[in-house]
Amino acid sequence: MRKYTPKDSVQKKAYYTDRFWVAPKVPTSSVATDESFSATLESVSKVVEVKESYIQLSQMVLKIDAKDNIKTLQALKDDGYDMCSELSATDYLARDGEFEIFYQMLSVSKAKRVRVLCRIKPTEAIESTVPLFKSANFAEREMYDMFGIYVNNHPYLKRLIMPDDWSGHPLLKTYPLQGDETASWYEVDKIFGKEYRDVIGPENRDPAKIDRYDTKRFSRVGYEVGFGTDISQGESETKIEYSTTILVDYNKSQKQLKERK
């Protein structure tokens, strides 16, 4: 039987799993243990409903509804979190059918960091945070490019890193590491057209590949033939004449050579 590979995630899997092994968790603590964070949480909870909040590795994590993202970030901004240092998504489509979007916030005055997490379905779009933080301009474009998450009211939602006419979103778990079929024919399709796929042939990614019958790029010692000769029917052995002048005779010691001179 052929090995079963799940279609919803083509990423590399651990080849050995112990089904009785329970992965430990990174310890979390309650927000109440930190004064600054609990004050922030209080001011955020006045505006939106915070589903879950905890401190993990000295950063506060807030889980909110995706519709409240603008309100939450505005509340955080009012509270001193004046930089959105990172924003992107994680693909949980296979497990939960959702994307998780995170906003990594920094307060320059307090030297504290808060992470806001929200989840959306692939059919939904998230509201753009560019009016609050201009850094979201590039970050949201990258998120759209990599995951295909639509961002409402973004000033210029266009692919950022991949070419405009690329198909597929590379960071999805369904997208293979080596690229899909369209990716492998991208240049050929674009420059020559789809009908030339057969003429040009698939790309060879093996830099050490040797074609035995290619006499334009390879030759065999003892079987030298003319450039581009067809040798598929076999080739005749060529006698090679080596130079007979001995410059240094390694069979004799250097002392003897000196004596001869």
Add this chain to the structure above:
Amino acid sequence: MQQTNKLSPFFENLNFERHDNAMVINFGPQHPSAHGQLRLVLELAGEEVVKALPDIGYLHRGIEKMAENMTYNEFLPTTDRLDYIASTANNYAYALAVERLIGVEVPRRAKVIRTMLLEVNRIISHLFFVATHALDVGAMSVFLYAFREREFAMDLMEDYCGARLTHSAVRIGGVPLDLPRDWITNLDKFCDKLLHELEHTYEALLTENRIWKMRLENVGVLTPENALSWGCTGVMLRGSGICYDIRKEEPYELYGELDFDIPVSTTNDSYGRYRLYMEEMKESVKILRQLIGMYDSTEPQLMAHAPQYISAPKEEIMTQNYSLMQHFVLVTQGMRPPVGEVYAPTESPKGELGFYIKSEGEPYAYRLKCRAPSFYHTGLLQEILVGTYLADVVTIIGSTNIVFGEVDR
């Protein structure tokens, strides 16, 4: 797609020839001052930039995708290719994120060595900045002098790890090697040399140079509000009068114990940023001198002891059966960090470099996001370039100090 029935020159959907007075210039991706593969589409009114559109992705290698398909230790050498001017800073940022995730404490000697390497890399990167920035603006000789000193710093890195550009000199849980003999002496000599050259060559050539000042002063003005809003970090943020250095505010490694200052400039322009780079090099020398004193008093242990995640030292692997077994499992399967997520910010020479890692308890990271400072500084170009003159565009790009390895990832 190209439409052959159109006669005016265009690329994709951009018409370069216009019927009004405006002109559209395609700057890059092969422009020598584009610091790699930056393509800028500039709309000009006369000499003034009306609209700027940075276009990136010409160096995209899918490093975040690769991280999801590699074990944690396998991925470390890949981080060299992010900011290839200062590779150790990337290795370290990644190692720090994983260490926080698995919760190991690095031995003190490893900390000293790592901090030394980070500061040597900061000097390498800053010298590179001064060199290329001066070259972009037109001061060719500074480029040659700065590369001479950079060569000495790279020799130090080569002595330590054997590589000059892609160091991989940091491991998850410590460092692989102790400092070679005479390394500290050479480092001390290099510090003397650098301080001397900073004062007598670079600053003497540039700081009070009339042309340099005319080209840099009041060019690329970045207000503090914009710097925060665009996510600028590092010198870009401190050049706008906001004193925020992760080494001071959220200390990692030995930075909490070291005595150094954070230079801040309130001029908001390229000249202020240039001055900051020069000052930061002096601070790095100050840090290195303190670390030299700390090195001798440390224990010789180099890698953290956490058998579940990190292989034992070579002697133990070769002598003890259980260590060998652990090592075998870690090499063939990879470490499995606990379930959770971490974002570890570090102050790389370019700004805030952080890795966001989401672990699901697998040997492969479920999601790894690299927060690269240059990415956000490139985004800033679309605002900061508007209203400046075409001749200043190169100065401003140089002043942001972007490296395309980490912009495109």
